[in-house]
Amino acid sequence: MKARVHVMLKDGVLDPQGEAVRHALGSLGFEGVEGVRQGKVIELDLAEDDAGKAEAQVREMCEKLLANTVIESYRVEVL
Structure with missing residues (x-):
């Protein structure tokens, strides 16, 4: 059986990686991105x-x- 875990910073916690991505997107011409939150996905067998x-x-x-x-915070999916 497979499971997938989505992990994200909670609301209100500063996300410097997300902010760096938002800034880089603006530098590449992608205007209108007001916020980015970066997380991770973990897949388990x-x-x-x-x-x-x-x-x-x-x-x-x-x-x-x-x-x-x-x-x-995290969210678990059993696949």
């Missing part, structure tokens, strides 16, 4: 066959390692 158990395992992974829950 799991041995678990039960979707509910797989999601629970991935959420535990996020809480312990994959996301800094103080400043980041």
Whole structure:
């Protein structure tokens, strides 16, 4: 079973990488981009066959390692 985790900085947390991308887009002529938030996607191949158990395992992974829950939020997809 596969799972995908989307990790983003929480609203209100400064995103210097996103700001750098926004600035670079403007320099390349892409006007009108008012904000950029950059995140990460983590794809996992799991041995678990039960979707509910797989999601629970991935959420535990996020809480312990994959996301800094103080400043980041995450969303889990079981595929």
